[in-house]
Each structure stands twice: as C-alpha cells, then as structure tokens.
Amino acid sequence: MQRNIPDGPRPTDIYFFATCLVDLFCPEAGMDAIQILEREGIRVHFPENQTCCGQPAYTSGYADEARLVAAKQLDLFPEDWPVVVPSGSCAGMMFHHYPKLFAEDPVRKAQADALSGRVFELTEFLLKVLKVQFKDAGQPTKVTLHTSCSARREMGTHLHARELLGQLSGVEVLMQSHESECCGFGGTFSVRQPEISAAMAGDKADALKKTGAEVFLSADGGCLMNINGTLEKRRDSFRGQHLASFIWERTGKNNGGQA
Amino acid sequence: MTTQPLQFVPGSEFKRRAAKVVADPFLKKSFRGAMDFLMAKRAAQFPDPELLERQRTLAEHIRRYSLARMPQLLEQLEANLVKNGVKVHWAENSDEANAIILGICRQHDAKLMVKGKSMVSEEVELNHAMDAAGIDALESDMGEYIVQLAGEKPSHIIMPAIHKTKQDIAKLFAEKVPGVAYTEDVDALIQVGRDVLRKKFMDADIGLSGVNFAVAETGSLCLVENEGNGRMCTTVPDVHIAITGIEKVVEKLEHVVPLYGLLTRSATGQAITTYFNVITGPRREGEKDGPREMHLVLVDNGRSQAYADEQLRQTLQCIRCGACMNHCPVYTRIGGHAYGTTYPGPIGKIVSPHMMGLAATHVLPGASTLCGACGEVCPVKIPIPDLLIRLREEATHDAKPGHAPLVGQGAGKTTFASLAFKGFAFLYSRPALYRTFVWAATRFRFLTPGKQAGWTDSRTPLKPAAKSLRDLLAERENRGS
Numbered sequence: 001m002q003r004n005i006p007d008g009p010r011p012t013d014i015y016f017f018a019t020c021l022v023d024l025f026c027p028e029a030g031m032d033a034i035q036i037l038e039r040e041g042i043r044v045h046f047p048e049n050q051t052c053c054g055q056p057a058y059t060s061g062y063a064d065e066a067r068l069v070a071a072k073q074l075d076l077f078p079e080d081w082p083v084v085v086p087s088g089s090c091a092g093m094m095f096h097h098y099p100k101l102f103a104e105d106p107v108r109k110a111q112a113d114a115l116s117g118r119v120f121e122l123t124e125f126l127l128k129v130l131k132v133q134f135k136d137a138g139q140p141t142k143v144t145l146h147t148s149c150s151a152r153r154e155m156g157t158h159l160h161a162r163e164l165l166g167q168l169s170g171v172e173v174l175m176q177s178h179e180s181e182c183c184g185f186g187g188t189f190s191v192r193q194p195e196i197s198a199a200m201a202g203d204k205a206d207a208l209k210k211t212g213a214e215v216f217l218s219a220d221g222g223c224l225m226n227i228n229g230t231l232e233k234r235r236d237s238f239r240g241q242h243l244a245s246f247i248w249e250r251t252g253k254n255n256g257g258q259a
Numbered sequence: 260m261t262t263q264p265l266q267f268v269p270g271s272e273f274k275r276r277a278a279k280v281v282a283d284p285f286l287k288k289s290f291r292g293a294m295d296f297l298m299a300k301r302a303a304q305f306p307d308p309e310l311l312e313r314q315r316t317l318a319e320h321i322r323r324y325s326l327a328r329m330p331q332l333l334e335q336l337e338a339n340l341v342k343n344g345v346k347v348h349w350a351e352n353s354d355e356a357n358a359i360i361l362g363i364c365r366q367h368d369a370k371l372m373v374k375g376k377s378m379v380s381e382e383v384e385l386n387h388a389m390d391a392a393g394i395d396a397l398e399s400d401m402g403e404y405i406v407q408l409a410g411e412k413p414s415h416i417i418m419p420a421i422h423k424t425k426q427d428i429a430k431l432f433a434e435k436v437p438g439v440a441y442t443e444d445v446d447a448l449i450q451v452g453r454d455v456l457r458k459k460f461m462d463a464d465i466g467l468s469g470v471n472f473a474v475a476e477t478g479s480l481c482l483v484e485n486e487g488n489g490r491m492c493t494t495v496p497d498v499h500i501a502i503t504g505i506e507k508v509v510e511k512l513e514h515v516v517p518l519y520g521l522l523t524r525s526a527t528g529q530a531i532t533t534y535f536n537v538i539t540g541p542r543r544e545g546e547k548d549g550p551r552e553m554h555l556v557l558v559d560n561g562r563s564q565a566y567a568d569e570q571l572r573q574t575l576q577c578i579r580c581g582a583c584m585n586h587c588p589v590y591t592r593i594g595g596h597a598y599g600t601t602y603p604g605p606i607g608k609i610v611s612p613h614m615m616g617l618a619a620t621h622v623l624p625g626a627s628t629l630c631g632a633c634g635e636v637c638p639v640k641i642p643i644p645d646l647l648i649r650l651r652e653e654a655t656h657d658a659k660p661g662h663a664p665l666v667g668q669g670a671g672k673t674t675f676a677s678l679a680f681k682g683f684a685f686l687y688s689r690p691a692l693y694r695t696f697v698w699a700a701t702r703f704r705f706l707t708p709g710k711q712a713g714w715t716d717s718r719t720p721l722k723p724a725a726k727s728l729r730d731l732l733a734e735r736e737n738r739g740s
Contacts (some may be wrong), residue, residue, distance in 0.1 A: 018728050020687070024697055025721065027728035034732075046732055049690035057680050059629055061651030065684035072688050100645075153631035182588045186628025191713030193626050195278040198717035199287075199592045200628070229718030 003095075003156060005128045013043045014125075015076070015083045019090040020052035021221035029221070029242030033086040033122055036248055040130050047076040055093040058101065060188050067101055067108075074098070074111045082118050084125045086244055088151025088220045091121040096154045121151060122244060123160040123219050136168040137252035144174045144213040146204065146227065146240065148220035149182050161219055161243055168250055174211035178203070185226035201230040209238045219243040273622045276597040286422070290594050293421050297585040300528025301636070318521050319640040322576035325509045329566065332475040332508045333557070339478025343540030346554045350383075356558050357388035360467070360500055363554055364394055367498055369464035373456070375482070375489035376400035377469030378416050378579060379502050379558055382601040382614065385467075396467070399456050399488040401449060408435050414595030416602055417526045417581040422594050456488065466492035466550065470503035471522070471578070472515045473555075480555065481515055482536040483522060485529075490536055499541065499550035505557050506566075506575035512537075518578055521638035526580040561613035564665060570649055574609050576639040581606075583633035583643060589626060598623065605633035609646045612654075617667030621654035625671070697727045 014037065022030040034044050053073060058066035073094070077083055085091035095116050102108040126132045145161055152158040158180075165173050184190065184200025191197075205227050208216040217240065218224050224240045231238055280286050305311040325332060337347045350356035356379075364372065372389060374380060374396055386407070389396035398407040402419040406412065409431055413419030420428070425443050432451050433441040439451050460466075468489055472481040480501050482489050493499050509515060523529045542549035565571045584590040584604025595603035600611040600620065608623040624647045633643040654671035658664035686693055700723040707722045714721065726734070 023728045024700060024723050027724050027726060027731050030728040031731050048694075048729075051687040051690055051693045054687070057683055059648055059651075060625075060676070060680065061648060061653075061655050062677075062680040062684075063652055065680045068684040069687040072690065149628070149630035149632075153635055180632070182628045182630035182632070184588070184628060186630070189625070189628045191711075193274065193277070193589075194713035194716045195274070195281045196589055196592055196626070197628075197713075199281045200588055201717065225721060226718065229714070229721070232719040233715075233717060 003124070005124075010130060011042065011082055013045060013079065013081045015079075015081055016044050016046050017050055017053075017073070017076075017083050017085045017090070017094070017119075018046070019085060019087045019221060021090075021225070022086055025225060026221055026242060029245050030086060032242070032248035033084075033244035035253070036126070036244060036251075037084065037130075039254065040126075040132060042130070045081070050076055053090045053093040054101075055090060055097075056187050058093065058097060059186075063101065070098060070101055070112075071108060074102075074108060074115060077115060077118075080118070082120055082125060082129065083115065084120050084122055086122040086219065086242070087222070088121050088148040088155055088157065089222055091119055092150035092154030094119045121155050121157050121160075121219065123151075123164055124155065124157045127160045127164055132164070132167075134164065134167040134247065134251050136170045136250055138168075138170055138250040140170040140172070141215075142172045142174055142211075142213045143246070144176050144208050144211040144216045145243075146176075146183060146208060146216055146218040146223055147180075148218065148223045151220060152180060161217070164243075164247065165217070168247075171250065174213050176207040176211050178207055183223045183226050185222045187222065190226060197226075198230070201226050205230050205234075205236070205238075208240070209236070215246070216240040217243045217246050272599055273597060273626065276599070277593040277626070280593045280597055286594065287592065289424060290422070290591050293418075294585050294591045297528065301525055301582060301585070302528075304524040304528050304530060314517060314521055315638055315640050317517050318578075318638050319576065321509065321514045321518060322578070322639045325514065326506065326566070326572060326575055328510065329506065329508060332510055333505060335475040336473055336478060336508050339475065340540075340555055341478075343478045344543075344553065345478070345540055346552075348554060348556045350556055350558045350560070352560050353383035353558075356383040356502065356556055356560070357385055359556050360385060360502070361388060361392050361394075363498065363500060364389070364392070364465055367464055369394060369498075371459065371463045372396045372465040372467055373399050373459050373463040373488075373492050373496065374403070375466070375468040375484065375492040376403055376419075377467065377502055378413075378601065379469055379504055380467065381413060382560060383502075383558060385502070397456070397459055397463075399460070399486075399492060400484075401452050401486060401488075404452055404456065405431065408432075412596070412601070414603065415581060415584060416579055416604075416606075422596065460491045460495045463492075463496045465498045465500060466494075466496035467500045467502065468493050470501050470507055470555070472518065473503060473508045474510075474512050474515060475508055476511045477539060479512065479537050479539040481519070482538065483519065483532050483534075484536070485527075485533045487534055490534055493536060493538055494549050497550055498552045498554070499538075500554045500556065501538070502556040502558060505559055505562055506577075518639075522578050522580050525582040525636065525638045561615075561666070565610070565613045567663065571613075571646065573641050574606075574613070574646060576641050577606055577610065578639055579606075580638055582636045582638065586632040586636045588628070588630060588632065605643045605647075606641075609641075609643060609650060612650055612665065612667070616670075617650075617654050617665055618670040619667070621667065621671030624648075624650035624654060694729065697723075697729065701725060701727050701730065 018030045037044050054066040054069035098112040102112045147158040183204040184197040348359045386396045398404045405420040414422040429443045432439050470480045471483045541553035565574045590604040600607045612620045629644045704723045
C-alpha cells in the first residue's frame with residue numbers, strides 16, 4: 001500500500017509509540033529514535049499508558065482480545081500530532097489493520113481511521129515528513145539491510161531505510177540474496193512452527209552474513225530478535241542493530257547529525 | 260497400467276512432514292532452485308509495475324463481477340452448453356462427481372480413460388474411484404504421468420512433479436516402463452512418455468479434462484495447456500468429460516483474455532501457452548473429428564460455503580496460477596506434499612478448509628508468517644493474508660451469532676491458547692498493570708527461563724532488558740536532560 005504524505009509545515013510535536021518489544025527487549029533502540037527526533041527539533045511525547053498494538057492476538061485469530069488492547073491505544077493520542085513507531089509491523093497494524101478491526105464499531109472506527117492517517121513508521125517519518133539530511137561522522141563501513149515484511153508490504157516503506165542510509169557518505173549498503181524474503185519470525189508462527197521458522201531464520205542469517213557486511217540493520221524489533229537469536233545460538237559474532245541506533249551513532253549523537 | 264493407491268494424508272500430519280523436508284538439505288536446495296527459477300521467469304514478464312497493477316485490478320474486477328453473478332451465470336452456462344449439445348451434471352461433493360463420471364464410463368463400457376491435467380479431478384480423487392471400478396485412468400500431462408507412475412500426488416498445481424529431479428525420473432521410468440533403459444537425457448525421457456501415451460490416446464474410450472474458464476454467454480470451455488495432451492484428450496476419444504469447480508464461470512469471452520494473459524505470465528512466466536483450446540460442444544454433423552459425446556461436471560465440494568461469506572468468497576477469485584506457492588517462503592522450504600491437501604501453498608491454506616473441513620485443516624492457516632508475498636503476486640488480488648487470519652479465527656472460535664458455522668468450526672480451539680490470549684488482553688489493556696509487569700520483568704530478568712517452547716530450539720532465549728524504555732526515559736527526566 002502506498003501512502004500519500006501531504007506536504008505541510010514541519011510538525012513541532014509528535015507522539016512516540018514505542019511498541020512492547022522495544023519497551024521491554026530493545027529499549028536503547030527506542031531511546032536512540034527519540035533522540036534523533038529531538039535533535040531534529042521535535043518535541044517527543046511518550047504517552048505513559050501505551051502498551052502493545054494488539055497484533056499478536058489479531059494475527060492469531062483472536063480479534064476480540066486484539067480489539068480490547070487496540071481500543072486502549074486509540075485513546076492515547078488526543079492531539080492531532082503524528083504518531084511515530086520504530087517498527088514496521090506495529091505501524092502496519094495501526095495503519096492497515098485498525099480500521100478493519102473496528103469496522104463494526106462506528107465510534108472506534110472513526111478513531112481508527114483518524115489514527116491510521118497519522119501513523120508513521122520511523123524511517124518514513126524521518127525521510128518523507130521531516131526530510132532529514134544526515135551527515136555521516138563515522139569511519140567507512142559496510143552494512144546490509146533487512147526490511148520487515150510489514151514495512152515492505154503493508155507500509156510500503158522498504159526503500160526509505162535504504163535512502164536514509166544513502167545519506168551517510170561512509171556507509172556502503174550491500175545487497176543480500178533473496179532480499180525481500182521473510183526472516184521467518186511471524187510472531188506466534190515462530191513457536192507454532194519452530195522447524196520451518198528456524199529454516200527461514202537460518203537462511204536469512206546466512207544471506208545477510210554472506211554479504212560481508214560488518215553489521216545488518218533493520219527497523220523492526222521482531223526480525224532483529226529472531227535473526228540475532230539465531231546467530232547467537234550458532235555462536236556467530238555477526239549481529240543486527242536497530243536502524244535508529246546505527247543512525248544515532250553514525251551521526252555523532254548529540255554533536256551533529258545535520259548536514 | 261494400474262493406478263497406484265493414493266497417499267492421502269490428513270492435515271494433522273503437517274508438522275511432522277514439514278520438519279522432515281526442512282531437515283533434508285537435498286530437497287531444500289532443489290525446491291529453492293525451482294522456485295527461484297519460476298520467480299525470475301514471472302518477474303521478467305512484468306517489467307512495468309504500474310501496468311501490472313492495472314492488469315491485476317482489471318482481473319480482480321472481472322473475477323469479482325463473475326462471482327457476484329455466479330448463480331445466474333451458471334444457469335446461463337448450462338443452457339448454452341445444452342444448446343451446444345453438451346450434457347451438464349452437478350456434483351455437490353467428490354462422491355457425486357465420481358459417481359457421475361463412473362456412470363458415463365459404464366454407459367460406454369469404458370476400460371481406458373486418458374486424462375488431461377485437472378486439479379479438480381485430483382481434488383475429488385477421481386483416479387482412485389476409477390481404479391476401484393476397474394477402469395484405467397491414465398494421466399497424459401507429463402508431470403501428472405510421472406506422479407501417477409510413482410504412486411504419488413501432485414506437489415504443485417501447475418508443475419505436479421516439481422519435487423522430482425531428473426535422476427528420480429530416470430530411475431522411475433527405468434523401473435516402471437517396460438523396455439526402458441536408465442537415461443538422464445531429458446529429451447529421451449520426454450520421448451518415453453510420448454511413446455507410451457500416444458498409443459493410449461487412440462485406445463481410450465473416454466477423454467477427461469479440466470477447464471480454466473467456462474464462458475456462460477457462448478457455452479464454451481477454455482483449456483490452457485502446453486503439451487497438446489489436453490487437445491488430444493478432448494478431441495480423440497469418442498467421449499469427452501470435462502470437470503471443473505463452479506467458480507470457474509465467467510460471463511463473456513472477452514473476460515477471458517485479461518485473465519488468460521495474467522494466468523500464464525504468473526504461473527510459468529510465459530506470455531502465452533502453446534495451446535489454448537476453446538471447446539464449444541461435441542462433433543457436429545459434417546465435422547471429421549472431435550468427440551461424439553461431451554459432458555461437463557460442475558463440482559461444488561465446499562465452494563458454496565466460501566461463497567456464502569462476503570470475505571471468504573474472495574477465495575474463489577483464484578485462477579489457479581500457483582504464483583502464491585512459487586513465492587511462498589514456507590512452500591519453498593517444505594514443498595507441496597507436506598500440506599496433505601490437493602492444493603498446497605497459500606491458496607491451499609485458504610481453499611482446503613472449505614473442501615475438507617477445518618477439523619482436518621485447521622493447522623494450515625496458522626502455518627504462515629503472514630509475510631504477504633502471496634497477496635503481492637496474486638494476479639486477481641486475493642487478500643490471502645487477511646483470509647488466513649480470518650480462518651485462524653474461525654478455527655479457534657465458535658461461529659459468531661448470525662453466521663452459519665463452517666464445517667469443522669472451532670476445531671483448532673485449545674484451552675491453552677484461549678487462556679493465553681485472554682491473559683494477553685487482560686494485561687495489555689490495563690496500563691498500570693502492564694507497567695508493573697514491565698517493572699518486574701526487567702528487575703527479575705535473571706529468572707528468564709533458558710528454554711522457551713519452540714523459540715529456543717534454534718535461538719537463544721528472549722530476555723528482557725535490564726531497564727525498559729520507560730525506565731530510561733524516567734532516568735533522563737530525573738537527570739533533567
């Protein structure tokens with residue numbers, strides 16, 4: 001699905017929806033994303049009552065349970081500010097699936113539609129709304145990129161990360177084979193079909209490593225946990241990093257960043 | 260030739276069989292290679308993404324238009340076929356379809372049937388029924404012939420023997436075809452098949468075929484094929500029986516053109532097939548060839564169940580190109596036989612529950628990462644991931660009030676899963692409780708179990724961070740940053 005992003009004045013305030021995975025398993029990625037946004041002069045609001053987008057229940061066929069959780073998130077964003085999400089699949093849930101989830105509830109449906117229009121995946125927001133121009137402050141390096149399936153197919157944002165990395169003069173982005181193929185996470189799929197999931201994750205880890213990159217990057221917490229967990233189990237030192245952390249480090253953290 | 264017993268296997272076996280294939284490095288390499296080849300062939304046919312998008316939208320609209328009028332179109336189709344001299348039969352399920360075909364065979368005292376490729380005949384297990392009645396039903400499509408000779412079922416809807424290597428086939432022919440020596444020369448192998456089949460076309464009493472599109476307005480049956488065996492089956496024997504699902508009907512001939520163009524490009528990456536047959540009745544007076552008698556068997560077999568629901572009806576838009584399986588990372592890993600269904604891969608996961616019931620198939624909709632590759636390539640834009648989610652819901656819940664239950668409704672219900680998701684909803688819809696949970700999970704992270712069902716088979720355990728994002732933000736606030 002392609003998104004229409006209207007040209008308008010640069011927003012001054014945004015809501016940050018961290019996602020439950022980032023909150024609990026990779027908080028530094030959330031922190032780095034917030035700091036990048038703040039460095040761009042944005043006031044970042046973190047609604048304290050946020051929990052989870054409800055996706056695990058929704059994709060498992062438990063729509064009622066997903067609705068209970070999702071309804072709570074719909075109430076978190078009273079101001080008409082953009083909602084920025086550092087994960088393609090959770091952004092996809094809010095953008096793509098919330099309107100369907102509440103199709104039979106006119107009040108919630110209106111809320112879901114309104115929210116859907118202002119939910120942005122982090123890379124999309126940086127590139128298309130803020131139109132950032134990063135300045136590289138690191139040593140030359142080679143990286144490779146894994147884009148989550150939701151980012152690619154639900155948010156249509158798979159090119160944004162690549163474009164952002166293209167702004168970093170010392171970073172060479174290497175292509176892996178079967179680039180668009182799923183890493184095999186799939187939420188509960190990874191525990192329901194562990195053998196197939198392991199085969200997919202193993203192939204993805206192989207393909208990423210084979211590029212010869214120093215690190216692989218992804219803007220999705222689920223894929224990172226899956227591929228990194230697989231590499232660690234193999235006692236392989238190759239690792240993935242959240243794109244936000246990589247950018248924050250490469251652009252000199254608080255010291256610079258803007259071209 | 261005697262038909263081998265079928266290897267019909269229930270869906271509950273899925274996990275075991277999938278695991279077996281995944282552990283076989285030879286099969287893994289072979290499937291990967293075949294699917295890479297097919298994906299590249301398809302991609303080469305669609306260089307312009309915008310044009311493809313317009314073509315898919317048109318095809319989707321034609322299929323939706325046809326389905327919206329399906330009952331009337333089927334009546335019109337029947338009336339026009341009858342006018343053209345074709346006998347039309349309706350079969351609610353596999354048994355009825357087989358009984359109808361057996362009845363026709365008996366009327367003609369038939370001993371030998373040659374078959375063109377037909378997935379619906381696989382679906383109703385026609386070969387098995389013919390074998391039981393003492394009638395030889397011989398597959399004449401090369402892939403189907405190989406699969407039949409090996410006593411197997413197709414592993415792909417377009418390329419039934421895709422799981423077999425050249426060496427497998429060489430061995431099979433040397434073992435099963437009298438007077439054939441082992442050779443890995445592909446042309447020689449194809450010639451073996453041709454020699455065997457050529458004679459059978461002449462001897463056969465009945466020719467059986469599938470149908471790709473049934474045109475209501477003209478009463479025509481369109482058959483898409485590459486080998487010419489379809490044309491032989493439908494013209495050489497005295498009696499031609501066509502079998503198809505009721506969803507294959509379209510209103511007009513001109514609706515076939517865009518669908519055909521997308522079908523061949525999506526399936527095998529061909530701009531057009533070698534043969535395209537439009538069959539509008541048996542041999543007419545004065546004509547020198549063609550069957551003297553022609554039948555069409557229209558099969559429901561669960562399609563009405565999908566049809567009755569607006570969302571599930573989209574399943575019936577399918578034109579059976581197989582692109583979803585070629586692009587599916589799960590199919591690529593496990594091949595078609597693991598599914599235990601006539602139709603494997605993503606389309607199989609959404610269509611089989613209607614044909615076989617959810618009791619036998621409830622595992623299948625769950626065996627997907629919902630990566631969306633299938634929906635992305637589907638030429639008629641079936642939202643396969645959405646339908647997988649819907650069937651996951653139907654498999655684990657009773658029917659909603661006002662909705663007729665699906666066959667096998669709720670068969671995948673488990674107390675564990677339903678409690679787990681109730682627990683999920685309880686925790687994640689109570690922000691204060693969730694915060695307490697995150698606080699505890701980070702403080703007591705040393706208690707994280709080292710073994711986590713399924714996950715840690717191939718990964719290190721998931722362990723909460725020492726400090727949550729909330730903690731980090733609160734610390735920063737306190738530092739006055």
